[in-house]
């Protein structure tokens with residue numbers, strides 16, 4: 001990142017910069033290979049071939065032998081296409097959807113919308129560690145259950161969900177299984193076939209690709225209703241001239257991320273663990289969210305009891321340290337995270353969460369910078385907090 005020496009960026013779960021190799025792979029598609037891939041002349045056919053190859057490579061990168069890749073405008077659109085597209089196309093078979101209490105709003109709000117359209121939704125709870133409650137999940141399954149939508153890993157806590165276990169159950173029951181895999185893309189290996197996933201959402205800007213491009217994997221035989229009507233692009237499931245440069249960039253980004261995954265995730269986990277240990281050592285009255293559960297190697301979500309996340313973020317910002325209080329979508333709102341509340345964290349503590357998400361640009365220097373200022377920030381905010389026990 002060009003300005004990485006000017007600040008400490010620890011918000012990679014919100015978005016990443018675009019890898020220069022990705023920019024380079026995209027560059028022919030602005031001037032030379034600009035043609036509309038649906039036209040019949042030679043230069044269009046060249047682009048068409050590149051797109052077909054990109055689609056095939058994406059399938060391969062996801063661990064799928066067959067099926068379709070639908071390119072979309074990002075993770076939110078893919079979630080909408082999966083959930084609305086599948087349930088609207090198959091509502092004669094049933095009206096029941098199972099999801100969890102910790103989904104990203106792209107899934108949660110889509111389910112709430114469907115509830116208003118007459119579908120019935122079961123929101124399966126999670127354990128205090130943030131893992132789907134498998135007993136409750138199995139109990140939620142009904143004869144008319146159409147779709148299960150459970151995220152692969154949570155964006156706030158990094159907690160990885162038991163996808164293979166869920167997939168075994170949905171497959172045995174003949175229920176279609178969608179997963180929002182946005183947070184695992186490029187971070188841990190994706191095994192669509194092994195996990196029995198039928199629909200899978202990805203977004204490029206979470207793994208060093210461009211924003212505004214995503215895809216939906218669709219297993220063979222899974223019927224969807226298009227959510228964008230128009231031309232017959234993307235197998236008649238998503239109209240609109242293909243965003244060729246972004247599609248090429250997305251596939252390049254995932255291929256690069258997969259190639260360096262083993263070493264890079266180990267490196268980021270070491271940094272994350274260093275920060276986690278230092279926070280435990282230097283700051284009293286904290287909670288590490290998702291501790292003990294399988295977690296993404298780059299994510300640390302911590303609650304500093306008796307302080308507000310927003311206050312800490314402002315002080316960190318003054319020190320040019322950029323983190324988050326959880327989800328990018330809820331910052332600016334004063335509601336505590338629905339994910340932390342679902343894990344049983346009391347309201348008064350859920351306000352005090354901070355999320356640090358590491359990426360390729362981070363080094364031990366960044367950890368040191370955070371450790372140098374964070375304990376002081378928390379001490380100062382607590383000294384002004386009416387909630388801090390020593391003040392009452």
Ligand SMILES: *Cc1c(COP(=O)(O)O)cnc(C)c1O
Pocket residue numbers: 013014073074075076077104106151153154155180182183203204205206212213214
């Ligand atoms: C970022 C994110 C999304 C949204 O993806 P966009 O491409 O920004 O629409 C959806 N789900 C999860 C888990 C995310 O982290």
